[in-house]
Amino acid sequence: MATIKKLKAVKKNPNHLLGIQDISFPDVNKILSEAKTFIKLNRSSSKKSDLLRGKTQINLFFEPSTRTQSSFELAGKRLGADVMSMNIVNSAIKKGETLIDTAMTLNAMHPDIIVIRHGDSGAPNLLSQKVNCSVINAGDGRREHPTQALLDALTIINRKGKVEGLKIAICGDILHSRVARSNIYLMNMLGAEVNVVAPKTLLPHSIEKLGVKVFNDMKKGLDKCDIVMMLRLQNERMHGSFLPSPREYYEYFGLTQDKLLAAKKDALIMHPGPMNRGVEIDTNLADDINRSVIREQVELGVAVRMACLKIYCKKI
Amino acid sequence: MKEQYLINARIINPVNDTDEIGGLIIDDQGKIKASGKKVTKQNISTNAEKIDLQGKIVIPGLVDMRVFVGEPGFEYKENFRTLSEAAIAGGVTSAVLMPNTHPVIDNVSMVDFLKRRGRDKSKINIFPTASLTKNTNGIEMTEFGLLMKKGIVAFTDGIKTVQNPQVMARIMNYASQCNSLVMQHPEDAFLSEGGLINEGEISTRLGLKGIPYLAEKIIVERDLSFLEEYKCRYHIAQVSSKKTIEVIRKAKHDEKIFTAGVSINNLSLNENDIGDFKTFLKLSPPLRTEDDRMSLVNSINDGTIDVIVSDHKPEDEESKRLTFSQATAGATGIETLLPLALNLFHNKSVKLNKLIASLTSNPAKVLKINKGTLNNGSDADLCVLDINKPFIVEKNLLKSKSKNTPIENKKLQGKVLKTYIKGKMVFDNN
Numbered sequence: 001m002a003t004i005k006k007l008k009a010v011k012k013n014p015n016h017l018l019g020i021q022d023i024s025f026p027d028v029n030k031i032l033s034e035a036k037t038f039i040k041l042n043r044s045s046s047k048k049s050d051l052l053r054g055k056t057q058i059n060l061f062f063e064p065s066t067r068t069q070s071s072f073e074l075a076g077k078r079l080g081a082d083v084m085s086m087n088i089v090n091s092a093i094k095k096g097e098t099l100i101d102t103a104m105t106l107n108a109m110h111p112d113i114i115v116i117r118h119g120d121s122g123a124p125n126l127l128s129q130k131v132n133c134s135v136i137n138a139g140d141g142r143r144e145h146p147t148q149a150l151l152d153a154l155t156i157i158n159r160k161g162k163v164e165g166l167k168i169a170i171c172g173d174i175l176h177s178r179v180a181r182s183n184i185y186l187m188n189m190l191g192a193e194v195n196v197v198a199p200k201t202l203l204p205h206s207i208e209k210l211g212v213k214v215f216n217d218m219k220k221g222l223d224k225c226d227i228v229m230m231l232r233l234q235n236e237r238m239h240g241s242f243l244p245s246p247r248e249y250y251e252y253f254g255l256t257q258d259k260l261l262a263a264k265k266d267a268l269i270m271h272p273g274p275m276n277r278g279v280e281i282d283t284n285l286a287d288d289i290n291r292s293v294i295r296e297q298v299e300l301g302v303a304v305r306m307a308c309l310k311i312y313c314k315k316i
Numbered sequence: 317m318k319e320q321y322l323i324n325a326r327i328i329n330p331v332n333d334t335d336e337i338g339g340l341i342i343d344d345q346g347k348i349k350a351s352g353k354k355v356t357k358q359n360i361s362t363n364a365e366k367i368d369l370q371g372k373i374v375i376p377g378l379v380d381m382r383v384f385v386g387e388p389g390f391e392y393k394e395n396f397r398t399l400s401e402a403a404i405a406g407g408v409t410s411a412v413l414m415p416n417t418h419p420v421i422d423n424v425s426m427v428d429f430l431k432r433r434g435r436d437k438s439k440i441n442i443f444p445t446a447s448l449t450k451n452t453n454g455i456e457m458t459e460f461g462l463l464m465k466k467g468i469v470a471f472t473d474g475i476k477t478v479q480n481p482q483v484m485a486r487i488m489n490y491a492s493q494c495n496s497l498v499m500q501h502p503e504d505a506f507l508s509e510g511g512l513i514n515e516g517e518i519s520t521r522l523g524l525k526g527i528p529y530l531a532e533k534i535i536v537e538r539d540l541s542f543l544e545e546y547k548c549r550y551h552i553a554q555v556s557s558k559k560t561i562e563v564i565r566k567a568k569h570d571e572k573i574f575t576a577g578v579s580i581n582n583l584s585l586n587e588n589d590i591g592d593f594k595t596f597l598k599l600s601p602p603l604r605t606e607d608d609r610m611s612l613v614n615s616i617n618d619g620t621i622d623v624i625v626s627d628h629k630p631e632d633e634e635s636k637r638l639t640f641s642q643a644t645a646g647a648t649g650i651e652t653l654l655p656l657a658l659n660l661f662h663n664k665s666v667k668l669n670k671l672i673a674s675l676t677s678n679p680a681k682v683l684k685i686n687k688g689t690l691n692n693g694s695d696a697d698l699c700v701l702d703i704n705k706p707f708i709v710e711k712n713l714l715k716s717k718s719k720n721t722p723i724e725n726k727k728l729q730g731k732v733l734k735t736y737i738k739g740k741m742v743f744d745n746n
Contacts, residue, residue: 021521100637120639121523122593141641143523178523205526206517 016128016135017312019144020185028150028189034307035154035300042078042303052081055112055313059085060102060127061138062118067273067298068138068148072115075305081112081313099123103130113313116140134312142178142204148272149182151304153190155297156227159268164191169222169263170212171197172231172253172280175204175242179272180231184210197221199253201242218253222262229270230255233280246279255281260291268293317344317739318365325369325700327351329690330376330673340374342696346739351690369700372733375672377409377697379679379688380650381499381577382553382625384474385411386717387433388426389418394630394717399650400438402715404743406651407699407732408626410441410687412679414474415452422447422458427466439742441697443469443685448487448498452476457487460494469683472499472553475600475645477535479505485542492548497683499551500539502560503601507531512641514604518587524640527602529557536560540567543574551682552576555621556601558611565620575682577623578612580649580656581722585609589722595636595643596722599627613665616674623682624674626653630718647722651714656723658703658730700734707731 017023041047057076061069069085076083086106099118103126106114113134116124121141128135139145156163168187174180174196187194194212196203208214215221222228238246255269269285269292277283286292323339329351339355341364342348351374360366380403386393403411413430415421421430427444434442446463450456452473460471471491477500478484484500491498508531513519515526536552540563543550555561555578564576581599586606590597597603615621629646636643649656657675660666680688687697709726711719735743 098634098638118639120641123639125593126639141523142525143521181520181523204520205515205528206520209517210520 015312016124017146017308018124018128018135018137020146020149020182020189021144023146025189028153028186031150031304031307031311032154032157034311035150035303038303038306039300042299047078048080049078050080051310052076052079052313055081056110057081057083057309058106058111058114059083060088060106060114060116061086062088062116062123063139065117065138067301068117071298071301072138072305075302075309078302079306079309081309099126100130103127107131107133113309136308136312139178142176142181144182145178146182147301147305147308148179149186150308151297151301152183152229152270152272153186154300154304155270155293156268158296158300159293160226163187166192166226167195167224168192168227168229169195169197169225170229170231171218171221171255173202173233173237174198174207174231175202176234176237177231181210183229184212195221195225197253199243199249202237218255218259219262222259225263225267227268227270228255228260228263230281232272232274233276238279250279254279255285257282257285260285267291270294270297273298317346318363319344319349319361320365320367320739321355321360322367322369322374322700323355323357323360324371326371326373327690328373328375328669328672330669330677331689331691333669335669337371340690340698342736342739346696348690348692348694348696350692373701373703374690375699375701376676376688376690377699377735377737378407378654378675379410379412379683379685380408380626380628380653381412381623381679381683382414382579382627383411383650384414384416384629384646386630387417388429392717393632396433396437396442398715398717400440402628402648402651403440404735404737405715405732407654407701407735408440408650409697409699409735409737410443410685411650412443412445412469412683414472415445415447416474416476420447420451421445422450422452424459424462424466427463427468431467439737441687441737443683445470445472445474445499447471448473448478449483454478454480455483457483457490460491460496464494464496469685470497470499470551473501475501477501477503477505481538484539485546488539488542488546488548488550492546495549497549497551499553500535501553502532502535502539502555503527504531504534507534511602512598513590514587514602516587516605518590522590522593529559529604529608532557532601533560533563536563540572540574543572547573550574554579554582554601554625554627555612556582556604556608558608561611561615561620565615565618568620575622576620577625578616578621579625579627580653581627581647583609583612583616583624584656584659585722593640595638595640596647596720596724598640598643598645599647599722600645613660616660616666616670622674622678624653624657624671626650628716630716631720632718636720647720648714648716648718649721651716652709652721652723652728654699654701654732655707655728655730659728662729696736696739698734698736699732701730701732703730705729705731
């Protein structure tokens with residue numbers, strides 16, 4: 001089993017969910033068990049609860065997002081919170097206001113929780129130092145996307161019963177991926193063995209020190225894996241500077257039936273979305289209901305975010 | 317001015333590597349008349365002023381080769397008066413100014429302005445540099461000859477590197493004919509593009525784009541290749557990585573003639589200190605690993621690196637109260653340069669004489685200025701220090717106009733008691 005290195009680049013702060021690096025094993029268990037109760041609620045006909053009635057949740061998205069933003073919005077509403085989503089395109093930020101000033105302004109409105117997505121790594125940490133409420137990181141730069149990793153863990157547990165002892169391959173653009181980093185920390189913490197599979201130009205420096213095995217060959221990396229996690233490859237990285245072309249990438253790193261044979265027969269396919277069909281994943285595989293749990297990830301995402309909102313809303 | 321006798325002191329003169337108990341005589345012109353063990357209470361003339369230093373250390377005033385002042389253009393970050401106050405509180409009596417102002421120091425009239433402001437508003441000796449290229453554009457060289465005539469001591473693009481090899485080759489060729497000192501900030505722009513901190517495990521964990529050591533090493537290797545062909549006075553402004561040190565050590569062993577500097581920040585801190593995205597530790601060159609830091613420390617001992625600089629770069633709150641990627645790089649340091657450097661002596665990393673030399677006589681030699689010495693006849697620019705006195709760095713007590721110190725609340729040992737410039741006491745800690 002891969003070991004978790006003790007070194008922490010960022011100090012722990014129990015009042016906020018800034019990253020998987022900042023939370024403990026009991027914290028994770030609490031979130032996951034809480035989320036399980038919400039799965040049932042979300043599948044019932046009356047989905048509303050009043051756990052967060054009277055609480056105010058602000059979604060502060062500095063980067064475009066469809067699924068994460070709507071997932072957080074829905075999660076808050078189902079718990080009865082008053083949810084406000086800030087549209088940054090029209091806001092003062094575009095007029096030159098700094099993150100700290102925005103934080104001060106919002107803080108004056110007494111929110112109970114702020115959900116933030118920002119293109120700069122560490123932006124949620126900065127925000128958390130300046131406000132009196134809890135901060136949940138919905139993705140910062142290349143650093144972390146903790147709720148995505150938590151919903152991935154919940155999806156795996158839902159299907160496989162546990163994470164411990166499983167072999168998980170994370171494939172694709174590891175360099176630019178916060179999802180990969182959060183998943184590496186979380187899956188390691190939960191006792192899985194983690195492989196990362198990517199072309200050398202899309203691997204961050206010293207990634208092996210995060211407790212993973214590194215592969216540049218899909219079949220070797222997927223060998224006997226229980227979970228195959230694909231990552232999105234952004235368009236601007238496909239041509240020339242990191243990779244020669246999308247078709248060369250697909251040839252060597254796209255998930256196809258043939259490459260999937262290396263993994264276990266019952267291996268699950270995951271993807272945080274949005275997918276580039278025919279670039280990182282074969283379109284039939286993405287839709288294969290026996291293998292792909294991509295839609296289930298989206299469903300459980302709401303449950304995990306409800307659990308996070310409930311737990312962190314009470315922290316301050 | 318009366319003759320002054322500083323007695324009962326430990327006199328360290330790095331120029332002739334002496335360290336002895338004795339005294340120092342400042343003549344009525346503000347020059348050093350005599351120093352060392354021969355100056356005792358017995359030979360004091362009756363009408364001279366006598367100062368008993370009670371065993372404290374006297375060293376030459378520090379010569380800081382890398383200082384940014386906000387004039388002109390960024391007066392809100394630092395002006396000559398605040399810079400001067402910070403410098404003398406840190407025992408720095410001579411400062412070499414970087415040309416990255418607005419406008420850039422790249423022509424003769426700007427030099428006149430600087431010298432006038434420096435003379436009128438500051439107490440320290442100001443040594444301005446001019447840019448290597450016009451407006452630091454990296455393409456057209458400045459008027460080396462005319463600028464030197466006006467008193468420019470060195471040429472550098474400061475925070476920028478001359479990227480184009482052909483331009484750099486010509487600059488070094490031309491500089492060799494004018495005997496100009498060329499100072500390069502070594503960082504390849506393509507390799508470091510978008511980079512924020514050292515490339516490695518920490519950059520991967522923090523999700524910040526890294527600056528590989530190769531960005532530095534490749535420029536040093538390039539320039540040292542040019543140096544074989546164009547033998548100018550060449551100085552590497554700041555080195556940050558072990559791999560670059562290896563290149564420099566080998567080149568010096570091969571008897572290439574050039575010098576190199578290091579920032580006190582890179583000698584004292586490493587990438588772990590960045591912690592929770594502390595923007596005050598966003599520096600250029602970036603803080604690197606502990607292994608790199610140790611290599612830099614050792615290179616002071618063996619002479620691979622000649623000079624320690626403060627890399628004093630004042631930044632206002634608006635430039636630092638931002639996310640790590642938006643924040644401007646740089647930290648203040650002129651006032652804490654000496655105590656922070658003394659830390660390396662107290663923890664037995666560097667010998668005291670090497671440390672003092674790299675802050676005083678070595679930079680003076682590189683610049684070819686008559687400073688950093690206690691020899692008879694030189695200006696009495698002195699720093700009196702209590703090497704053991706402990707204190708805590710408090711941001712708000714620092715004299716610089718900007719408060720972006722990277723070592724807030726750090727416990728240091730060694731405090732400047734008095735600073736003299738041309739025989740006149742300009743700072744007294746009591």
